Amino acid sequence: MKQVLKSMKSMMQHEKLILLVMCICVFITSIVLNFAYGLYQNYNREKAEASIELQEIDIEINPASPISKAKLTEYLNALSEDTLISISLWFIAGELPEFKDTKYPWLDSRFVYQNGEFRIPDEFRENKTKFLRSGRMITNEEEGAGDYVAVVAGNPDGNGWNPPTELIRAGENEIKLFGQTYSVVGVSERGGFSPIVPFRTIPDDFQYNDVMTIEFENAVTRRVYDDLKNNADTILPGSLSFPKLNLPDEDAISIYNNIIWISFLISVLSILNFAMLYHFVLQSRGRNLAILRICGCTKWRTFCTYLSECLIVTIPLFLAGTTVFRWLLNRVFDDIFPYMSESYSEKVYIIIFVGYLLLTVILLSIMILRYLKQSILQGWKEGKQ
């Protein structure tokens, strides 16, 4: 340790410029590596979102002209089978009078309608099943048959059902909704407050007045879009406000791809920077190294001394850089890169730091061992230059 501190003191006295440059380099490398990771995650997510946008249509329901369940069913039956087959999820929400004064008064209906049958969307079923506190999810048979079964939301504190659902409780495992008694088959941990019930059990006069989202297996085609829009204009005039058909933005994808590559290339550049600096530091220490070895210092001890010296400089500066980056992330980057901050966690920062540390140790070890392989005389001559 004494030797390490002596070496550092010598560097501060004789190689001020190099030490300063090294410190700035490590500090900037820390910011760059953290930023590169966030940039990569942000633009990967942007690409994924751009792709999802092509597979989704969000339709506004005119509050002055809500859609009844009966009209919705008529609309579904008017669509071509090709259109219905291409749709992987229908989502539509309407205000539930029983839940009017709660935080979430909407009844969400999610279904797939193909070949004249209703069923639960597969992805929705999987997600819901994962977060069931007890019981099971509604089956496709129950959905298709219109059985009076329901999945309710559990109380956040872990006991029983959430307060709005308790208001419509009709028995130990029953709720009363739309004047009918539903048997509760499952209790979910997460999700909206309103119960999940089969679409066919909802009364024909129930008004959907919030939003409709249609998700597709693949990008929405012009034909399907026209089918949906034309039938909406005929059967539900004035009720649905269709957005423009989403078209691919190849320029945006090109930009995202370029930025992803930049995040990778700037990491490479900062590592090259770093490697060059340490190469010089070690080269200029050739003479010191030769003297140490003449005085009996073993290769292993020399190796540890140099490695420790570099790590003592590097670690605090990297941590300082990470701290500054976190500050920048919260104040500056969050507004410009919407998905950046959510890709970070304490674990991610630790992984980046450990990864950098490992890379530093490996790189330095290779360089130091290369120098240690030289004869004392060779090292002396190189260090004198």
Next chain:
Amino acid sequence: MTFFKTAWRSLCRNLWMNVFACLQLCAALVVTAVMVSSLSIRYAAYKPFSDYLNGKGFLLTYGGMAQFIDTDAQQVRVVQKEDFASQFPEASGIVSCYIPFLDFHNSESENMNAKAISLDDELIKRTQPSLIEGRWLQTEANAVEAVISENSFGWNVGDMIQVKTVLVDKPQVLQVKIVGKLKEGAKVPIGQIGDTTDYNQIYYPYSFAIEQIPLMLFSYSTLQNTCGTDIIQNVGNLSFMMYPDSTDDSKIAEDMQKTNTFGLCSCTNFTDCLQSSRVYLKRELYNLLPVAILLLTLNLVSTISSTALSVRRRLHDYAIFYITGLRWKSCLWINFLQSAIVAILSIVLSMIAIMILPHIAAMETLTLIWNAWLVCAELGFIIVNLIVSIIMPLWAIGSHTPREILTK
């Protein structure tokens, strides 16, 4: 020449250091090129029509064909170029897309459904959509040629397709050669009616997977020269209406009102379009600014560190040169030459890398745009590098005597 030889020898003596410096500079140049290309992607679509938008006039985008709605006769009639131009006598120029009335047939003479659009020569000259194969349309082609999108008919570059003009007294059968194939989602200058008022409404990203009908693009003038009066090419999709600078804005506004008689279309004054486009481009630039700033900082730090190291390394050599009679100024010149050699090698390497990278399978998603900005950015970076390589030794040499350097 002596200085150059000395610089070269000194370079070879510190080979690894200079190889690192060269690689570092090359990486910095490549990253700069990728960054400038990212900034240029949006601008590349604006530039071809920026001169129109800076002038007087308006842009029309249609939901299909322009149609004269004759309310008295209660009918709709086609609008060809001359008819259309006669409605706007004050306009100094009209550049438009057209919808040629064509039927497509395969070799078995079966009718095939495709969307045909012809473009004025100006549109063909000013912009070229991304192609995956072949070439773009020519304005003075001898034969009728077309560029197609992806399709389910098996049409490819080099194929000859039979098309027939329709709704004319003497229909003509044309042999059309396919000369190019559009990339899926390529931005085609055929207009897009919608909410946007910026330059993006000039382009339509055509995807066969979404439209499910192939698109065929023709040259208006070639079709007209080949068929004469035996083809109808209805104005549609997109029109640029240019007016002399002296034209009163009220006259332009009056003409914009007239377009209500042409069916479903959207009108945007060039001034409004220009303003919206600038706002849009500024916003896009702003989103990339933090990346550009960080890149600049990193490049600067890497430049300073590599120059500091190389100067520090060469200081001993310069002390010896000084003792043997060379002035400090000459040492600076040798240092500059060394840096210049490294810079030139880096430029060559980076240019090779920039040309090769997009063709490597793993990096085919990389988009590089060669333009004046990229060249300026690269040159600018090299100049900064060379300036730093002059300043660093000035400071290092100036603050030490040869005796101090040699006895350290």
